[in-house]
Amino acid sequence: MAKRSGGGGARQPNKAPARTTGRAKASSRGRRRRSWLGRIVYGTVVLGLWGVIGLAGLIAYHASQLPPIDQLAVPKRPPNIAILASDGSLLANRGETGGRVVSIKELPPYLPRAFVAIEDRRFYQHFGVDPVGILRAIGQNLTRRGVAQGGSTLTQQLAKNLFLTQERTASRKIQEAILALWLEHKYTKDEILELYLNRVYFGAGAYGVEAAAQRYFGKPAKEVSLAQAAMLGGLVQAPSRLAPNRNLPAAQARAAQVLAAMQELGFAAPQDVKVALAQPAKPTNARGGGSANYVADLVMDVLDDYVGKFDTDITVQTTVDPVLQAAAEKVLTDELNAKGARFNVGQGALVSMRPDGAIRALIGGRDYAQSQFNRATTAKRQPGSSFKPFVYLAAVEHGATPDTVREDAPVRIGNWAPENYSHRYEGPVTLRTALAHSLNTVAVRLGQEVGPKTVVQTAQRLGITSPLQANGSIALGTSEVTLLEMVGAYGAFANGGTGVIPYVVTAVKSQGGKVLYKRSDNGLGRVIDANADGMMNAMMHEVFVSGTGKKADIPGWDLAGKSGTTQDYRDAWFIGFSGSLVTGVWLGNDDGELTKKVTGGNLPAEIWKSYMTQALKGQTPVPLPGLNRWRRQPETTASVASAAPPAPGGLLGQILGEPEAPAPRQSAPARRAQKDDRNFIEKLFGIGD
Structure with missing residues (x-):
């Protein structure tokens, strides 16, 4: 029994350590689990802190690449x-x-x-x-x-x-x-x-x-x-x-x-x-x-002349009438779309202004999206017979009148022998008839009588700024000019003789409404004597009555102007005016390719009439300065001839070697010119310039 008891006592101590060892192992495993979790948490926190530090450093670095915060400012928006x-x-x-x-x-x-x-x-x-x-x-x-x-x-x-x-x-x-x-x-x-x-x-x-x-x-x-x-x-x-x-x-x-x-x-x-x-x-x-961009381009070209440097939005007030601008664009593009291919004409331009030079419509080409080149202000082309009014004005200023007679006959200057468009010669004709029917020989004779330099000076006095060659052919418009120049120069005829400078800007204001520029009245002063202007208007009026512009006549309005066609039908012009509006049209090709017989008297005249009919609609007709005094009477020209003051011999008489013919001698050829007008224009109309 004692042995068992002892044996039992000996075994008891052996069991207790076994239980203690199990608890120790469990505790050890818990500590290991807690240790791993702690390490993960700890590592995460550390990494997070380092991430924050790294991000802060990254942000600080990139912030240092920027201007100091206290110096930051929203940059100004480019001005419009x-x-x-x-x-x-x-x-x-x-x-x-x-x-x-x-x-x-x-x-x-x-x-x-x-x-x-x-x-x-x-x-x-x-x-x-x-x-x-x-x-x-x-x-x-x-x-x-x-x-x-x-x-x-x-x-x-x-x-x-x-x-x-x-x-x-x-x-x-x-x-x-x-x-x-x-x-x-x-x-x-x-x-x-x-x-x-x-x-x-x-x-x-x-x-x-x-x-x-x-x-x-x-x-x-x-x-x-x-x-x-x-x-x-x-x-x-x-x-x-x-x-x-x-x-x-x-x-x-x-x-x-x-x-x-x-x-x-x-x-x-x-x-x-x-x-x-x-x-x-x-x-x-x-x-x-659309075409308004041609106007905008012109404004930008001249804006530096009116305002200096600006850094805020500005508004520019112009003279352009949006209704007339739209009408001009439509008329020009419709005509070219309908007839351009048939007549081999690809481009056109139109300028319309008040007689004081205020531009009301400006079309620089057929399609701005296709070509931004402004043919109204930049393209220089030969004006042809539309230049002749400057020749006739020079002659009038040297003593001629609308009923002065010159010989329509072959003329030669050195090796140059200009001909009429029709290759016909009518003999003695009045200047009124010669200009209306665009007789080249008479224009050349007048140019020689007054001298090419005088013709050049006359055109320049009216506002032509392009270089002009003072030679015999200047009478037929062989020196290149822009459409804007020509329309501006015709403005002096329309307003009674005051030279004008075409303009498009009337005022410039800042974003806050401050006036930076305001146009004041200015011009070239008187450039044509009132009596001479009346004679010129009477002769150019005849262009619409019986001449090459008869197709462009608008009932109820007194109109005056001139057509122009250059050699081989390269360029075609029509420039005309009422007492309230001056408009010019050019047609041609940018590369100088010849058109198929486009003359000033056909397509340009059609465009001019379509546009002017809309532009003048609803307005009270304005008389042309001096026209009534020199207008050709429908029943007879004898009364006009007798009423006109006798033209002095002057320089014309000296050049010709004889004095100007007195009024009684002028009446017979004048009557003949009047009688032949109808038949003559029938042959020229539609194909003459």
Whole structure:
């Protein structure tokens, strides 16, 4: 028993250590588990701290690459030049942005909301960088659900546009975030949104919502509809791909996404969205997209003469009438579209101005989008017979009258023997008839009588500034000039003899309304004696009565002017005027290729009449200065001849070797000229110049 007892006592101690060992092992395993968890937690904390330190260092480094915060400032927006028509409507914008700065208060509420809905729906909640928005964008882009959104906030996009390049790097994104935080600290949400709307790029050279509204819809931003606002809001994601004038289906699909987002956020009522979806926006031809750009180019050419350097938006008031500009563009393009191919004429230009030089319409070519070269102001072409009024004026100033007679017969100057267009010669004719029928031999004789230098000086006195060659052929318009010069020079005939300088700008104002320039009346002074001007108007009036411009006559109006056709039908001109408007038309080809018998008396005269009929519609006819005194009487020219003061022999008589014929001797050829007018013009009409 003792043995058992002892044996039992000996075994008891052996069991206890076994239990203790098990607990120790469990405790050891717990410690090891806790040790690993602790190590993971510890490592995570350490890594996190190092990550924060590294991120802080990275941010500090990239922040150091930026200007000091206290020196940061929003860069000035490049100034816009708004070019206005005479009625205050917008003709075109010029400058790097394409439109003026607008206040967010000017805009309909749904326009800025369209950008918030599609680009940054948490714009009013975040502090410049939106982690929630970034995660949402990642999730939506991965699952392809809902409206696709970018991770950048509007504030970040503005920071990029204002301060950074367009490169896509981690470095730029960090700087973008830093600058976004600064913008949020510096400006209110509405100020940030206004800056964004005025700086973001919309494609087609349009920076800012105003420029985009004008470019795509032909209206100011404050007038866009909900559908148009949605299209503009969707456009900024990819301006080149989504521009409505390039890819309308894509632009409308994107606009539908914007409208859905606006409805979801409560930015637009469901019924309004329904209407906008049923009537999606479409681009229109903005007024600045056509011929008005030729006017804008002219304005920019002369603007430096009126104002110095400027760093804010300005408005330029012009003399151009948008109704006349549109009419001129349509008439010219319609004529060329209908008859250009048949007559092999590809280009044209038109200038219309008041007799004081104020340009009312200016078309520099058939299609500005195809060619920006301004044929009205820059192209120099031979004017042909439209130059003859300067020759006749020189002769009048040396003693001739409309009823002075000259011989229409072959003439030779050295080896040059100019001929009439018809290759016919009518013998003794009055200057009135010779100019009306554009007889070359008479013009050349007059040019020789007064001298080529006198002809050149006469043209220059009236405003021709291009170099002119003082030779025998100057009488037939062989020196090159611009259409604008010619129309300006004819203005002196229309206004009674005062030389004019064509102008298009009347005033320039700053964004705040300060007047930077205002035109004062100026010109060249009197350049034609009133009596001489009356005689010239009487002779050029005959062009419409019985001459080469008869096709262009407008009933009820006294008109005067001259046609012109250059050698081999290269250029065709028609310049004419009423007492209130002077208009010139040129047709030809840029490369000098010959047309198929286009003369001043056919296509240009047709364009001139179509335009002037619209331009003068509803106006009270204005008499031409001095015309009534020298007008040819329908019943007889004898009364005119007898009423006219006898022309002195003067220089003309000395050159011819005999004095001017007295009035009784003039009456017979004058009557003959009158009798032959009808038959003569029948042969020339439509093909003469």
